[in-house]
Amino acid sequence: MQKLFSLTVDLGERSYPISSSVYPELFLNQLKELIKSGRRVVVVTDDNLIKAQSLFFEQIIGDVPTFVIPAGEQSKSLECLSTVYSFFAREALDRKSAVIAIGGGVVGDLVGFAAASFLRGIDFFQVPTTLLAMVDSSVGGKTGINLPEGKNLAGAFHQPNAVFIVTDILKTLPLRDFSAGSAEVLKYGLLADEKLFTKLSELNGLATNDECLPEIIFRCCQIKADVVKEDEKETAPSGGRALLNLGHTFAHAIENVAGYGEYLHGEAVGIGLVAAARLSSRLGYLSSEEVSLIERVVLAYQLPVGLRESLPVEALVTAMRKDKKVSQGAIRFVVLESIGKAITLEGVEIALVEDVLSSLGAV
Ligand SMILES: NC(=O)c1ccc[n+]([C@@H]2O[C@H](COP(=O)([O-])OP(=O)(O)OC[C@H]3O[C@@H](n4cnc5c(N)ncnc54)[C@H](O)[C@@H]3O)[C@@H](O)[C@H]2O)c1
CATH class of the missing domain: 1.20.1090.10 (Dehydroquinate synthase-like - alpha domain)
Structure with missing residues (x-):
């Protein structure tokens, strides 16, 4: 049986679990539960990752509606944020919907901010896929985008509902x-x-x-x-x-x-x-x-x-x-x-x- 690590980020009513395992089964189970609960669930990721991890997306994410942003820091922008909002609106997300951010710090920060502000805040789950995102950006609730005037200048504190770390996914990270x-x-x-x-x-x-x-x-x-x-x-x-x-x-x-x-x-x-x-x-x-x-x-x-x-x-x-x-x-x-x-x-x-x-x- 694979080893599972888990902890709770203790923030009162905003507390949430971080679970870490080598393979994605646990995340898959939680994803199925989320979908079974009747909530509308969508995924946002980036184009590098979806190519590098095509099997993961095929087998684990399946036909969950997925929006793909261009990889890289330039996607932490107002323009890209607006495309994410439009995707949420097209998918008719409501206040009970949930967004899953699958990617590195760029996807996590951008999607976290979109979730913090769409309909004044909807649930979001993080599946960090870079080492930096696993140990840092997915934990703690800082979300945001860059402005032409500077990095991370617009953002919000929005804690995720849960973080799922799947370390096997790091094998394709450059x-x-x-x-x-x-x-x-x-x-x-x-x-x-x-x-x-x-x-x-x-x-x-x-x-x-x-x-x-x-x-x-x-x-x-x-x-x-x-x-x-x-x-x-x-x-x-x-x-x-x-x-x-x-x-x-x-x-x-x-x-x-x-x-x-x-x-x-x-x-x-x-x-x-x-x-x-x-x-x-x-x-x-x-x-x-x-x-x-x-x-x-x-x-x-x-x-x-x-x-x-x-x-x-x-x-x-x-x-x-x-x-x-x-x-x-x-x-x-x-x-x-x-x-x-x-x-x-x-x-x-x-x-x-x-x-x-x-x-x-x-x-
Ligand atoms: N919110 C926070 O607390 C916090 C903390 C630290 C950093 N950050 C932010 O994080 C961002 C940097 O994040 P990053 O270093 O994860 O960069 P990133 O999100 O740009 O990812 C780096 C590259 O790796 C690719 N990639 C991601 N996972 C992969 C995988 N498993 N296999 C193959 N390719 C993969 C991505 O497509 C991208 O090209 C910065 O914008 C920084 O400001 C936020």
Whole structure:
């Protein structure tokens, strides 16, 4: 019998289960139940995935009405959102209907936002199919799209009704996307679980067929669920959900200045984790040996530890100041007090940040 992992994201009346198994039988059973209950059910996915996983769609999804969006970040747009609304309207979804988002973070964020706003909110289920979506974007209820003015600028908190993780589906995920997702896995070990980080450092890399992968994915979901239940809407004055942004202040600046698409988000997070480690060391928290260990592990997971091409320090700092996490002009950094324990910090000297950026290859 296949092993099933499950947990509840504890959010009062918005609580929901996350179940993870290697094969899709459990999801298939739940899907049948949903359809049997007489509710109208539709699926949204993207064109890469439906091609790569044609058997999954044929055998599991069958004739459930399915809308296919173009794969890629550019689909997290107002234009694509509007095509999803039109599909919902054509399918005559009502308030009792349910939408299943099958895909990576792009599909999850877009469809989650469409479900949050269509008829002022309908149920949605997530079947994440990238490593990043399994450990991060499908958990926690942040949904949204990009505007021409910036990433994720329009969105809503809309928790899914359930998340089904089918790890076998990762077998068709391109290696570059898999590596990018592992940056978020490393992030969880660094910010909250030293044992997990030690295990990841001993493994020296992950592959889609690793026996330990389902358990590692599940541990990441547990960490995220624990953080989210304490601070669902990221309003804690310190710590809280913001801790999940370890490495992300640097990563968002790099993505923005390099031009979106130049680095995959997880690749920028890999560099961001190294930057956060170096900053933590400059602030007296981590030893240079710990920083070297983090760099070695990031590299072992096929992630960059520095900029591929130089970027201007000044533009990176300006981008950090514009990040939507900035509150009243103060950049809030997540630093490591030790491996496995992150804290938020305001008032970090910009000269230190500039030094760290230079060490990554910025000029
Ligand atoms: N909501 C959140 O909390 C949150 C957190 C982190 C990231 N995000 C968002 O997630 C997005 C990135 O998500 P992503 O990295 O999953 O990228 P993605 O959704 O663009 O997927 C990456 C590529 O992999 C393909 N793909 C997906 N699953 C596959 C599979 N099993 N086999 C073959 N191909 C597959 C997709 O078609 C796509 O081409 C960003 O927009 C980011 O802002 C959201």
